[in-house]
Amino acid sequence: MRVFVTGASGWIGSAVVDDLLAAGHDVTGLARSDASAAVLQAKGAHVRRGDLDDLDGIRAGAADADAVIHLANKHDFANPAVSNAAERAAVRTIGDALTETGRPLLVASGLAALVKGRPATEADASPFHGPGALRGGSENLALEFAGRGVHPVILRFSPTVHGTGDHGFIAILAAIAHEKGVSGYPGDGGNRWPAVHRSDAARLVTLGLEKAPAGSRLHAVAEEGVPTREIAEAIGRAFDLPVASIAAEDVQDHYGWIGHFFAMDLWATSTRTRELLGWTPTGPALIEDIDTGAYGTRS
Structure with missing residues (x-):
């Protein structure tokens, strides 16, 4: 499968690229710098230069792929509105590019503030909706594309x-x-x-790509x-x-x-x-x- 990965040189993304390649997938990673591009190429992955603000590049990368794994995030904790807006824009751009293709769109999310007083489960819907919400409400936005012929899967990573x-x-x-x-x-x-070890998180992403039904919420939780x-x-x-x-x-x-x-x-x-x-x-x-x-x- 031809897989386009945003955040391909990040902490989780670099391990995901390794696991995808080991599973036989053809990977293209989004790279912001020459150094990141060189690392991806050395692994045997293709490179698309750009960043989370390069929506045209992200759209083209998604259109050229059989599946997209969106892991990139600005992580601007001092100004979360910037991160939220960029995240929402990227998910919308990828979803639009994959509309009516039936192709998988895997989107990174988290476990914060899902429920109180009990453990969060995969059945718990995210309470975050709209541009001003945590992560720009990107989890719910991605799931909405199931009604537009996309195969969305949510990856909720441990903190x-x-x-x-x-x-x-x-x-x-x-x-x-x-x-x-x-x-x-x-x-x-x-x-x-x-908590989850990085290698286990990467393996979950590959399995999610290959096996998870549309609309799945997956928990990368070992402990x-x-x-x-x-x-x-x-x-x-x-x-x-x-x-x-x-x-x-x-x-x-x-x-x-x-x-x-x-x-x-x-x-x-x-x-x-x-x-x-x-x-x-x-x-x-x-x-x-x-x-x-x-x-x-x-x-």
């Missing part, structure tokens, strides 16, 4: 897609611990974060919810730092923008995804990854 080389949330929390001299957790540390206190304790062990609770009223000051996310309780399951795809995560667990130096150790 922590971990592994050696990760520069995401866990790496940021480790950097904050270094800066503050303490590895903190919000409140009593009982709130939970789902349903790792308590934030355990995450903080593992970071403390790795860097020989004290571990302490951060009072609710101090979370924002202590963590900055990431505090809002780290204080969420994001418990989620992946039972339906595993049954549907035959997906069985095999990578190391999050705490194991931290304990074995995936995010560094005390020098």
